[in-house]
Amino acid sequence: MSDRTKKLGKIDREYVWHPFTQMKEYEEQEPIVVEGGEGVYLYDTEGRKYIDGVSSLWVNIHGHKVPEIDNAIKNQIDKLGHSTLLGVTNPPAAELAKELIGICPPGLKKVFYSGDGASAVEVAIKMAFQYWQHKGKPDKAKFVYLENGYHGDTLGAVSVGGIELFHSTFKPLLFETYRAPSYYCYRCPLGKTYPSCEIACAKEVEKILEKHHEEICAVILEPYVQAAGGMIVAPEGYVKIVREYCHKYDVLMILDEVATGFGRTGKMFACEHDGVTPDIMVLGKGLTGGYLPLSATITTQKVYDAFLGEYEEFKTFFHGHSYAGNPISCAASLGNLEVFRKHNTLENLHVKIDYFEEELKEFEGLKHVGNVRNKGLMAGIELVEDKETKKPFPLERKIGWEVAENAMQHEVLIRPLGNVVVLMPPIGIPMEDLKKLLKVTYKAVKEATES
Ligand code: PMP
Numbered sequence: 001m002s003d004r005t006k007k008l009g010k011i012d013r014e015y016v017w018h019p020f021t022q023m024k025e026y027e028e029q030e031p032i033v034v035e036g037g038e039g040v041y042l043y044d045t046e047g048r049k050y051i052d053g054v055s056s057l058w059v060n061i062h063g064h065k066v067p068e069i070d071n072a073i074k075n076q077i078d079k080l081g082h083s084t085l086l087g088v089t090n091p092p093a094a095e096l097a098k099e100l101i102g103i104c105p106p107g108l109k110k111v112f113y114s115g116d117g118a119s120a121v122e123v124a125i126k127m128a129f130q131y132w133q134h135k136g137k138p139d140k141a142k143f144v145y146l147e148n149g150y151h152g153d154t155l156g157a158v159s160v161g162g163i164e165l166f167h168s169t170f171k172p173l174l175f176e177t178y179r180a181p182s183y184y185c186y187r188c189p190l191g192k193t194y195p196s197c198e199i200a201c202a203k204e205v206e207k208i209l210e211k212h213h214e215e216i217c218a219v220i221l222e223p224y225v226q227a228a229g230g231m232i233v234a235p236e237g238y239v240k241i242v243r244e245y246c247h248k249y250d251v252l253m254i255l256d257e258v259a260t261g262f263g264r265t266g267k268m269f270a271c272e273h274d275g276v277t278p279d280i281m282v283l284g285k286g287l288t289g290g291y292l293p294l295s296a297t298i299t300t301q302k303v304y305d306a307f308l309g310e311y312e313e314f315k316t317f318f319h320g321h322s323y324a325g326n327p328i329s330c331a332a333s334l335g336n337l338e339v340f341r342k343h344n345t346l347e348n349l350h351v352k353i354d355y356f357e358e359e360l361k362e363f364e365g366l367k368h369v370g371n372v373r374n375k376g377l378m379a380g381i382e383l384v385e386d387k388e389t390k391k392p393f394p395l396e397r398k399i400g401w402e403v404a405e406n407a408m409q410h411e412v413l414i415r416p417l418g419n420v421v422v423l424m425p426p427i428g429i430p431m432e433d434l435k436k437l438l439k440v441t442y443k444a445v446k447e448a449t450e451s
Helices: 003-015 023-027 067-077 091-103 117-134 155-159 164-173 200-215 238-248 270-274 301-305 327-342 345-363 399-409 431-450
Strands: 034-038 041-044 049-052 108-114 142-146 177-180 216-221 252-256 280-283 295-300 369-375 378-386 420-423
Touching (some): 049 431, 067 327, 091 108, 091 295, 091 327, 108 301, 117 155, 117 252, 117 280, 117 295, 155 164, 177 200, 200 238, 238 252, 238 270, 327 345, 345 369, 345 378, 345 431, 378 399, 378 431, 399 431, 420 431
Parallel strands (some): 142 177, 142 216, 252 280
Antiparallel strands (some): 034 041, 041 049, 108 295, 280 295, 378 420
16 A cells, blocks of 8 residues: 555544544544546546446436536636625526426426535425415424435434434434335335235325324425435335325425436436426435535425515525535536436436346345345345345344445445445446446355355
8 A cells, every 4th residue: 555545544534534434443444545536437546446336425427527517617617616696696506597497397496506415405394394384374394204214414304314223313303203104115114015005105195194284294205216225116106196195185295306316217307207296306416417515406486486575574585505506516517417418318328227127137146135126227235134034134244335345346336225235326337337337246245145
């Protein structure tokens, strides 16, 4: 290892507290120091390269060093770094909002910017809550969320989060909610089997709404894929059914497309698979192609109009972040959308998804692979100790990490979610790299679980 890498590792361990990381363990290791990227590859300070198998935590869309995005950022830097969006605007923020509305499901009309996914979820929660205040129904103040759902780490987002491991510590700080079962077919919380269940988990959402709709303001969920929950894939039609219940019981629907947006599932947005338009849609991560923090909470005219009034009525949405609509981030996002158009990214994706799905089937033959699921290029390979009984590996066995470490030896960077091996490459990944990603992961799983 070079002196430079050693030195960087040392300063890092001395000064940086890493997210979602047990620092006691981290301090005992030499970290990989990533300093470069090109296409689907990341480069470390030792000159090693790795396929970015989880898109740098699900943000990267077309790869690294994408000329259109690089140029958009460079051009913007020559003009303006930042100016506030409180009462004034800037060209990229205005232009991007127009473009986003152009690609969003029909009916979404207004873009509210913030920085991270969690902030945009907070915005959605507060907007939905305040909407009903203005509509003269202040009792509609509670949210329905799904078990295994994940919407970020700020307290509002954690209140509607359904992952015990991450969220239970903070319970005393959270607001009251209603929890509906997850659409987790492999381990159905209702003990049923798809398709004979007739998507009974959606029916559970209706039961809650039927009983409590007068005090419910919105249902929030991740359309099609509960990503952080373990890449859990919804049965076809689920989102549409819940949309209908929301209409029926006069409750807003918030769809969190932070992970699923921008082509990940094969369409620009996952809700398009079911032809659904939510009342509020949340975007983040891939919005800038994975370059800069930027998120957006996008609403219908109906939601927006409820906030209009005379100044002294104080119907204003009193919420905003300093870097909302940052021109450099918005320019990057415009570059991202330009790549989609110029390179027909979505059209070209189908071949990759077909290949990906076909190859993923191979994993099902492995002794300790209990379930393989995917939507588009988002996949979860759930490892189990016993395939017959679906008995999970104990978490302390860290089997997912063992797979990731094996993969790293063969130039592939992946990050598991507990016992679920996650693959979520940039959608711009070339075929030969997709092949390599699958081949290496297959070997890594086999080695970790069968030897
Ligand atoms: N929603 C979903 C569906 C997510 O997957 C995430 C992040 N993994 C978030 C919200 C939070 O986004 P951020 O990390 O940018 O705050």
